[in-house]
Structure formats: C-alpha cells, structure tokens
Amino acid sequence: MSRPRLSSLPPFLTCALLLALAACSGLDERDPPQMQLSPGSILFEPTNLGDETSRTLIIRNVGSSPLRIERIETALTTDHVRTDFDGPRSLQADEEIPVRVFYAPTSVEETSGTINVFSNDPFNNPGQVAVTRIGPTPQLQVFPDPASFGTVAEGSSATLTLQLDNVGTAPLIICRAFTEVGGQFETDLDARIEQDDRTQDGRLILPPTEGENGIPFEATFRPIRLGPATGSLVVQYDRIGDPENPCEEANTASRIVELNGNGATSELTIDPCAPFIDFGETPFDATARRTIRLRNDQELDLRVFGAALVPGVSDPAFTIGARPDFPADLAPGAERTLELQFQPRRVGEEQSRAMAAILEVEHTDVEGERTTTRCDIAGLGVDRACPVAVGRAFVLEDPQVRRSDQISWAVPLQTLVLDASDSFSSDGLALEYEWSIVDQPNSAFAGLRPYTIQPENDAFRQFFMPIAGEYIFALRVFDADGFESCEEARVVVDATPDRTISVELTWRNPADPDENNNDGSDLDLHFLKVGPGQWFRAPYDVYFANRSPDWLPENPSLDIDVRNGLGPETITLDNPVDCQFYAIGVHYFDEAWGEAIATIRVYVDGQLAHEQSPGLLRAQNDFWDVGRLHWPSGEFFEVNEVIRNFDGANAAPVSPPSTAEIDALGEQNPCFAYP
Numbered sequence: 001m002s003r004p005r006l007s008s009l010p011p012f013l014t015c016a017l018l019l020a021l022a023a024c025s026g027l028d029e030r031d032p033p034q035m036q037l038s039p040g041s042i043l044f045e046p047t048n049l050g051d052e053t054s055r056t057l058i059i060r061n062v063g064s065s066p067l068r069i070e071r072i073e074t075a076l077t078t079d080h081v082r083t084d085f086d087g088p089r090s091l092q093a094d095e096e097i098p099v100r101v102f103y104a105p106t107s108v109e110e111t112s113g114t115i116n117v118f119s120n121d122p123f124n125n126p127g128q129v130a131v132t133r134i135g136p137t138p139q140l141q142v143f144p145d146p147a148s149f150g151t152v153a154e155g156s157s158a159t160l161t162l163q164l165d166n167v168g169t170a171p172l173i174i175c176r177a178f179t180e181v182g183g184q185f186e187t188d189l190d191a192r193i194e195q196d197d198r199t200q201d202g203r204l205i206l207p208p209t210e211g212e213n214g215i216p217f218e219a220t221f222r223p224i225r226l227g228p229a230t231g232s233l234v235v236q237y238d239r240i241g242d243p244e245n246p247c248e249e250a251n252t253a254s255r256i257v258e259l260n261g262n263g264a265t266s267e268l269t270i271d272p273c274a275p276f277i278d279f280g281e282t283p284f285d286a287t288a289r290r291t292i293r294l295r296n297d298q299e300l301d302l303r304v305f306g307a308a309l310v311p312g313v314s315d316p317a318f319t320i321g322a323r324p325d326f327p328a329d330l331a332p333g334a335e336r337t338l339e340l341q342f343q344p345r346r347v348g349e350e351q352s353r354a355m356a357a358i359l360e361v362e363h364t365d366v367e368g369e370r371t372t373t374r375c376d377i378a379g380l381g382v383d384r385a386c387p388v389a390v391g392r393a394f395v396l397e398d399p400q401v402r403r404s405d406q407i408s409w410a411v412p413l414q415t416l417v418l419d420a421s422d423s424f425s426s427d428g429l430a431l432e433y434e435w436s437i438v439d440q441p442n443s444a445f446a447g448l449r450p451y452t453i454q455p456e457n458d459a460f461r462q463f464f465m466p467i468a469g470e471y472i473f474a475l476r477v478f479d480a481d482g483f484e485s486c487e488e489a490r491v492v493v494d495a496t497p498d499r500t501i502s503v504e505l506t507w508r509n510p511a512d513p514d515e516n517n518n519d520g521s522d523l524d525l526h527f528l529k530v531g532p533g534q535w536f537r538a539p540y541d542v543y544f545a546n547r548s549p550d551w552l553p554e555n556p557s558l559d560i561d562v563r564n565g566l567g568p569e570t571i572t573l574d575n576p577v578d579c580q581f582y583a584i585g586v587h588y589f590d591e592a593w594g595e596a597i598a599t600i601r602v603y604v605d606g607q608l609a610h611e612q613s614p615g616l617l618r619a620q621n622d623f624w625d626v627g628r629l630h631w632p633s634g635e636f637f638e639v640n641e642v643i644r645n646f647d648g649a650n651a652a653p654v655s656p657p658s659t660a661e662i663d664a665l666g667e668q669n670p671c672f673a674y675p
Contacts, residue, residue, distance in 0.1 A: 031063050031064040031065065032065050032121070032122050032123075033064075033065045033066060033067035033119070033120060033121050034061065034062045034121060034123075035060075035062075035069075035117065035119050035124050035127050036059075036061075036062045037057065037058070037059060037060075037127050037128075037129050038057070038058045038060065039129070040129060040130070041129060041130040041131070042057070042115070042129060042130070042131050042132070043132050043133075044103050044105075044111075044131070044132070044133040047169055050105070051105075052102055052103065052104035053103055053104075054100050054101060054102045054103070055101045055103075056099070056100055056101070057083075057098070057099045057100075057101050057115065057129060058096055058097075058098055059091070059096060059117060060091070060094075060095070060096035061093055061096070062093075063093065064093050066090050066092055066093075067090065067091040067095075067119055067120065067121060068089070068091075068119060069087050069090075069091065069097075069118075069119050070087065070088050070119060071087060071088070071118050072085045072087070072099065072115060072117050072118070073115075073116045073118070073126075074114070074115050074116070074131070075116060076112070076114075076131060080103075080104075080106075081101060081102065081103050081113075081115065081131060082101075082102050083100060083101050083102065084099065084100045101115065105133060111132070111133035112133070114129060114131060115128070116128055117129070137169060137170050138166055138168040138169075138170045138171060138172035138206075138208075138237065138238070138239070139166065139167045139168030139172075140164070140165075140172055140235060140255045141164070141165045141166075141167045142162055142163070142164050142165075142255065143162065143163050144160075144162065145257045146258035146259065147160050147162060147219055147258070147259050147260070148261070148595075148618065149260065149261035149262075150261065150262065151261070151262045151264045151299045151300060151332075151510060152221055152222075152223050152261055152263060152264070153223070153263075153264060153366035154223050154224070154225065154226060154263045154366060155223075155367075156222075156223075156366065156367065157220055157221060157222040158220070158221050158261070159219070159220045159221075160218070160219050160221075161216055161217070161218055162187075162216070162217055162218070162257075163214050164189065164206075164215040164217065164235070165206075165214035166207065166208050168208060169208055170208070171206065171207050171208075171243060172204075172205075172206040172208075172238075173203055173204070173205050173206075173237060173238040174193055174203060174204040174235060174236070174237050175203060175237055175238060175246070175247040175252055176190075176234075176235075176236040177189040177190050177234070177235045178190065178233075178234055179232065179234070179259070184222055184223055184224055184229045184231065184261070184263070185220065185221055185231035185233075186219070186220050186222075187219040187220070187233055188217055188218050189215070189217040189233070189235070192217045193215065196215065203247060205246075219233065219259060221259070221261040223261065223264075224263070225263055226263050226264060227262065227511070228260070228262050228263075228511050228594065229260065229262065229263055230258065230259065230260045231258075231259040231260075232256050232259060233256070233259060234255075234256055234257075235255045235256075235257070236252055236253070236254050237252070237253060237254075238251050238252060238253075239251055239252070239253040262299065264298050264299035264300050264510075267296070267298045268294060268295070268297075268302060268304070268330075268361060268363045269293075269297045270361060270375045271292070271293040271295055272292070273292075273375035275376070276377060276378055277292065277340065277359065277375055277376070277377040277378070278379075279342040279378065279379030279380075280380065280482075280483075280484045281352075281380045281381075281382045281483055281484065282343075282344055282379055282380065282382065282484075283344075283381070283382060283383070283384055283385055283386050283486065284344050284345065284381050284383060285343070285344075285346070286343070286344075286385075286386055287341055287342070287486060287487065288342045288343075288379070288386075288486040288487065289339055289340070289341050289342075289486075290339070290340045290342075290488075291337055291338075291339055291438055291474060292337065292338050292339070292340055293335045293337050294330070294335060294336045294338065294361060295330070295333075295334070295335035296330035296331065296332055296333065296334055296335070299510045300366060301329060301330065301331055302330050302363050302364045302365075303327050303328070303329050304329075304336065304361060304363045305326055305327045305362040305363060305370065306326045306361070306362050307323060307360070307361045307362075308359075308360055309360070309377075310358040310359075313356075313357070313358055314357035314377075317344045317355050317379065317381070318340065318341070318342055318355070318377055318379070319340075320338060320339070320340060320341070321338075321341045322339040323339070324336040324337070324338065332508075332510060333508065337439070340359070342377075342379040344379065344380075344381025346381065346383070351382065351383045352380055352381060352382045352383065353380070353381045354378070354379075354380050354381075355378070355380070356376065356378050356379075357377040358374055358375070358376055358377065359374065359375045359376075359377055360372050360373075360374050361373050361374075384483065385426045385427070386484070386486035386487075387424065387425040387426075387431055387477050387478065387479045387483060387484070388423060388424055388425070388426075388477070389420065389423050389476055389485040389487065389489040390420065390422040390423045390424070391405055391418065391420055391423075391473070391474075391491045392404060392405050392418075392419045392422065392491065393405070393417060393418050393419060394416075394417050394419065395407065395409065395410050395414050395415070395416060395417075396414065396415040396416070397414050403419065405489070405490065405491045405492065406491075406492050407491075407492070407493040408494050408496075410465060410493050410495040410496070411465075411496065411497065412465055412466065412467050412496075412502070412570065413464075413465070413560070414464075414465055414495070415462060415463065415464050416463045416464075416471070417451055417460060417461075417462055418435050418460065418461040418473055418475070419459065419460055420433045420435065420460070420475050421460070423459070423475070423477045423485070423489075425479045427479070429479035429480040429481065431480075432458065432477065432478045433458045433459045433475065433476075433477055434475070434477070434478070435448055435461045435473060435474070436448075436473065436474050436475075437463075437471075437472070437473055437474075438473060439470065439471070439472040440470075440471045440472070441467050441468065441469030441470070441506075448462070448463055449461065449463070449464075450462065465495045466560060466568050467495070467504050467506070468497050468502070468504065468601070468603060468608075469494075469495060470492065470494050471493040471494075472492050472493075473491040473493075474489070474490055474491075475490075475491070497572070497603045497606050498606065499573065499603075500573060500575070500576060500604070500605060501572065501574075501603070501604060501631075502603040503525065503570065503571045503572070503584055503600065503601070503602050503603075504567075504568050504569070504570050504602075504603070505523060505568060505570075505598060505599070505600055506566060506567040506568045506598070506599050506601075507521070507523050507596045507597060507598040507599065507615075507617075508596070508597045509521050509594065509596050510593075510594075510597065511593045511594045511595070512592070520566065520592055520593065521590060521593060521596050522563045522589045522592075523567065523586055523587065523588055523596055523617065524543050524544055524561075524569065524586070524587045524589045525543065525558070525570075525571055525585075526541055526543045526583075526584065526585040526586065526587060527541070527542040527543075527556055527571040527573070527583070527584055528541045528542070528582065528583040528584075528654055529551055529554070529580065529582060530580070530581035530582065530583050530654050530656050531580075531581075531656075533654055534651050534652070534653050534654060535585060535623070535646075535651040536648035536649070537651075539551065542556045542557070542558055543558065544558065544589075553575055553577065554575055555573070555575060556573040557571065557572055557573075558570070558571050559571065559572055576631040577631065578631060578632050579631070581629065581630050581631075582628065582629045583625070583626075583627070583628050583629075583654045584600060584626040584628075585623060585625050585626055586598050586600070586615055586617065586624040586626060587624075587646070587648075588618075588619065588621060588622040589620070590620065591619055591620035595616060595618045596616075596617045596618075597613070597615070597616060597617075598614065598615035598617060598624060599613035599615070600612045600613070600626050602629060602636060609634050610629075610636040612626055612627065612638065612640070615642065616642060617642065619644070621644075621645050621646050622642055622644055622645070622646065623642070623643045623646035623648075624641075625640075625641045625642075626638070626639060626640065627639045628657050637657040
C-alpha cells in the first residue's frame, strides 16, 4: 500500500494532522520515522516435532525521525513463535537491529499467521511479517527400488535384502504391506513389522530414521516359468503421520516398489543333432569329419566337464578328433566345438554297411549338479569315392585379389568373398555347394549372402566383416547323387584394424529371446576429447549425432551405428594428439528387453589394447563411463561408472584420470600429465 501524500490534502487539514502527530508521538515537522521489515515473509521448513529452528528478521528505520519499537507480538493458527526482542528500542535514522524468530512445532499441522511489530511509524503500525510453517511430514523410502533379482533358475530361488526407512520429518505409520501381481515374489516385511517393538495395534510407527534404525527385510523370487517376471511390493502408510488418527482412508497413500527378475534354465544344445548327427554315405577307408557345437542356449552359466562316445554301443569307426580343453565354462550364448570323425572299414566284399554311435556330454544342470546330454550318430560306409571340397576366399577391396584359405590381410568393414569353384568330383558329376559360418566374433552377425557379381552361382558367397577378430567358414559339397564330401574345407580369416585407434562396442540383452532380429535395444558408443569435451556436446563428443567432427588436427569418425540388436558400433581415429586423453562412454539410448550387458574393445595399431566388460545398463538413459585412453602411451585408465538416468544436457565436463592414478605409473612416459 502506498503512503498518502500530505501535499495532496487541504492546507488546514495538513496543519491539523501534523500538529496531532507531533502531540501524540513527539514528532517534529521533519519526515516521520519509517519502519522497514526484511524479509517480508518467513518460511519454516519441515522439522521434527519439538526441534527448534530460527530465522532472522531485520528492523530498519529508513525515515529521518527516531523510530521507537514498542513490542513484538505473534498471531499464528497453531503452535507458538517466540522472538529474542527485549524492547522497547529506539532506532535513529538508517539504524537497524536483528531480531531472531524461533519456532518449535508441537503438531503435524501446517502453521500460518503473522509477526506484528508495534512502533511509532504513523503509516505502518503494526508492521506485519507473514509466517508460514510447512508441517512435518513422513517420507517413505525403500532401497533398492526397483529390486532386480537378475536371472534365476526355474525351480530355484534368489533373495535380496531391502531396507525401509523414514527420511521425512514426522513419524511414519505403516498401515499395511503386501505383494501383488506375478505370484513369483514374496517378502517378509509384514512379519518384520509385526515383530518390531515399535509396532502398536498392528501398525508400525517409525520415527525419522535418516537412514538408520529402519526396517531391513527380505524379498524372494521363485520363478515358476521361463522368461521375464514382474511384481510389486505395496506399502500403505499414513501420509500425514498423525499418531492420534492413524491410517484414516483419506490420509492413506501407497508406495509401490517394482520387483523384477528373469526365470531361466541351463540347457546344453548339441548342434547339429536333429534328430541325429548324420554322416551320410562315406567311402570305405576314407575319413569324414563333422564339427559339433556345444552351446549354452539358456540364460544361466553352465560347465561342460567332458564329451565321449558311449562304449559298448558306439562303433569304433566313430572317434572324437579335436576337442576343447575340459572342463569348459559356458556363459549364456557361448559355445565350444569338437570334431567327430567317421572312418568306415570294409568287411569282406560288402558294398555298404550302416554304423552308429552315441555322443554323451557331461555338464551342470540348473541346480549346478552333474547331468548328461546325449545325441545319436549314424553313418553309412559305401564302395565309392567322395567329392572333394576346396575352399578359398579373397577380400573384395584387395587390389591384388589374393586368394587363400588362410587370410591375414583383411580389415574390419571389408567384404569377404568365399570361393568353392575349385571343388571337384572324381566321377565328373555336377556339384552343389554349402557354405556355413563356424565361428566369428561376438555381434558379427551379418550372415552369408549371394556374391553380388555372380548372385546365381552357389559356389560363391559374400560376407561383411563388421569388427575385428577371427572368422572361420566351412564348405561341404554334394554330387548329383547326393553323395557328400568326406571332409569339409575350412577358410580362416583374421580381420585386423588398420586405424591407429579403433573402439568397438558390442552388447547383449539376456531377456531377448532372439538377439539376431531387428527387435532389440539401442546402445550408443561415445568417444570424447578430454579437456574441451562434454558428453553429448558437439564437436568434441563423437556419437550418432556427431559422426565425423574435425577436432583440428584429429578427425575421428563413427564408422558403424547399429540401432537395435547386438551391435557392433565402431569409432576410429588415425591421427591422435600426443599427451592427450580420450574418454569412452556408452549410452542406453532405447531400452528393449531390459538389462543390456555391454563390452568395449580398444585396439591400438591393430592390437587389442583393452577389453572391458560387463557394463550393466539396466534402463533407458543409463550411461556407462568406461574410462580414459592416453596417447601415445596407449595406457587405459578405467572409470567403470554407470550413471543412472544420465542428464546429457547438463553433464559436467569430462575429467582426466586423477593425479594419483597417473603418478602410480611412474615415469614411463614423459608426457604423463594432463595437458
């Protein structure tokens, strides 16, 4: 409200008013005192009942005449506010005094009102300061939330310990706790509440705990079927926290804690074995070979102890050739290979003879106990010659068009052409060709395609090599009578990066039933120049939105960007700067099938310099800060931090390794310091 202007009154009223003011308060004809109160309002934050807090009120005389403060009174809807004012006090022009305002809540209700300051200010008496107090409120916290059990064997169980706390400022009254949805989860929270000394009439009254003296309890996941499972823990509580009227329907709220897990089994697959391993027709005294894969097709680790042909029922014409070292531990999706051989012997003048065997593999089951998986084997010895498989390959981008069954000059992102045209049949019959992939790096699932120059010629196949590693291909040929080559031909290719720095990202989603289709998660690889760089900021962070920046002088590039599935994504750099750190990160851009397990490989001058896994990204916008690569030493400093719900728009500058980490390496490199 503005002050009335004396000059706007009639002269006789002005004189009368000034005389009256002077008579009542002792003011002379100078400007009257003016009281200024700061702040104009006071807010008390929630506190525990009985805890006293304070604020400072400044009273200032901004007029010319002395200001006399007579008393201070409070008018609040509930509770009591006191001050340390011990007046009356007189303030000269421009003089001020601080007054402490104290408040200690005695109820859970909110408070509002005023502080009234009585003085001789003719136009602001009493001066008022609004007072508001937000009532103490309980705040329920359950940690962890969500509660993720990961992968658990069907028929078994897993248990997590959770904690319920009151991180608010008023007592937390738990009315009820129960689980719902799914039928595969349970907790003992209700039992813990019943046994707690703070429980009255079936309701737990939990004072503010500040992370201590809360309620620890256990949650259990017992999968009854394969695949993802979800459930909820519902905790109903009194949102006001008033012990006098607890759990009234109008004041009851619910906290829902997500429970999730994945039911799985541990199953060994022998491939091929549908319905048996078939060697078909094999000439007497010749040796036919088959590559057999032992693969973990489920989502629990298993151990393979060994493989053997069952004695007594297996014809001696069958033997096991090359085999892996046993025992062998297989992660989900991993496999080992062994070689079966069939060398039939002629008996007398017979023209053919059927033979059989049984392959038995010993491994762990879902409970970790030993079990066995068997597969039948069959073959037919015949009196004729096998067609001969001859396989070679060449790199499409190779100007020399070098052909071989052992290629060491391939580079990632090149295309390989497989060539079976030198295969032959001794009786001159036409041949059919069957190329297959025996082994390749994880996430290199490009598949075999027709040769673009001769798409109708089955002797040729084309294959794109997206990442570094070893690729192995097998060739079998069949003559016009369906007679198969006794031995398969092999082509082995080693793809080595030809860039100075090459960073590869691959990933898996254990809950995805088919990781090779187009319905998968999207992880993004980031490569950043430490110093000027911030995550998600151009130009110094290379990722899908900033693929080929110019860093002057460096020119990094995102060579592969995969939007779903297993990856890979690749970023390369040819001209790194000496004494520079480069940061590597992974962002969960688009979640599908839950948790993603990421792997980073860093190649320096074609050699694997660092491999890091697993990066466990559980939800969209999780960010894995992998580490820092130093140039020219090639040293890698792991950070290995996953940031949940990462805010790229407000990300802090990316830091180099700590001085202690750098100093720990000693004087291996004169420029081992942040530039």
